Amino acid sequence: MQPPPERTAPDAENAPPTGPGPERTLGQGAAGESAPGSTPPAEGSSVPGPRTGTAGAGRVTLRSDLRASWPDGLVALAITAALSALIWARINSRASSTATVMPFMADDPEAFLLYFLSQAFGWSALLWAWITVVLGLLLSGPRPARLPLSGPRLERLHRTTSLNTIGLIAAHALLFAAELFRHDDAGAWYGAAWTAFVETFVPGGYDSGTGRIAIPVGQAALYLAIPLGLLFYIRHRIGPKTWRVLHRFVLVVYVLSVWHTLLYGTNVWYDGWFRTSVWLLQLPIAALFLARLLSPARRSERLPALAAVPGGGKPLWTARAAGRAAAAAVLVALVAILVTGRDGGREEPPADTTSTHNHD
Ligand code: HEM
Incomplete structure (x- = not known):
């Protein structure tokens, strides 16, 4: 980004x-x-x-x-x-x-x-x-x-x-x-x-x-x-x-x-607090999304124990488990972005560029 x-x-x-x-x-x-x-x-x-x-x-x-x-x-x-x-x-x-x-x-x-x-x-x-x-x-x-x-x-x-x-x-x-x-x-x-x-x-x-x-x-x-x-x-x-x-x-x-x-x-x-706040607002979404995958309202969407899945259903089970792992990884990545501050913001140029001529 x-x-x-x-x-x-x-x-x-x-x-x-x-x-x-x-x-x-x-x-x-x-x-x-x-x-x-x-x-x-x-x-x-x-x-x-x-x-x-x-x-x-x-x-x-x-x-x-x-x-x-x-x-x-x-x-x-x-x-x-x-x-x-x-x-x-x-x-x-x-x-x-x-x-x-x-x-x-x-x-x-x-x-x-x-x-x-x-x-x-x-x-x-x-x-x-x-x-x-x-x-x-x-x-x-x-x-x-x-x-x-x-x-x-x-x-x-x-x-x-x-x-x-x-x-x-x-x-x-x-x-x-x-x-x-x-x-x-x-x-x-x-x-x-x-x-x-x-x-x-x-x-x-x-x-x-x-x-x-x-x-x-x-x-x-x-x-x-x-x-x-x-x-x-x-x-x-x-x-x-x-x-x-x-x-x-x-x-x-x-x-x-x-x-x-x-x-x-x-x-x-x-970079700055306003940009950081936009990132911060994504934390509850990522957390709710993970909770929704781990504990869906619809019973049929719950992930059963692997042992209870018949052989033919194992690839689908693996894909669904991978989706949950990916959602957890997104949450961790968001926390990392917020902690490190590496959020894709540009560096603000100096207020007065006339003396430095720094336009990079
Ligand atoms: C046809 C689709 C869209 C066009 C043509 C468009 C156009 C633009 C333009 C030109 C800007 C730059 C404004 C600036 O100088 O900050 C901008 C910023 C922005 N857009 Fe869009 N946009 C579109 C879709 C969306 C959507 C789907 C959303 C969110 C639901 C959105 C939310 C925003 C927000 C929050 C900004 C930041 C404004 C700011 O910095 O003050 N836009 N958009």
């Missing part, structure tokens, strides 16, 4: 801004260096028992869940508004590392308002993805006895936070596209709109710096989150077993989201 150097840092005046997007504007010669939308296991994903959704009443449909989504959607919007204010204040005071990576944004913050809004939606999307993954793992793994939410409520919250995660990611990407559109004055509006669409939503369309990897990673998270999250609503057509198997891949969506963030977020560009 150590990104290659390329974004510009303090002496970006050498690099005339051509539009938003970390490297797009950077990368020419100077200092610096240079991931869902998880829709995790939808309600009761792997939990046995009836699924009535709205805490007991009626069949769950996409429409009923969309209606039920507004309370946590409003909370997400309120958090996004607070994050926007924070990002705005930090840009204006130049405390944000976005201002170090892209100084031209701090020189004229009003011109990049949509970009800062996009950042705020990115963070609320990641937070909602985190919440919904935690809820999903609580549903499919061991559940603390003292949890204040009943099973059906937990399931419903899991589904609505999943839906809101998709909406928040979409808002994050659309605001980025809007910023690209706004800064493209090279030709006709429809040409600018097309370019913004391609750079934002078409894999390979964004061809500058770290974005060449980070943007497709984010797109993969978004494009996987949509079907994996929504398949729940047609599970009666595809079969609950198929749905359950497919839905497990939402964890991939989450991993892609975190990877995209750590690779491309300019607020976590450099």
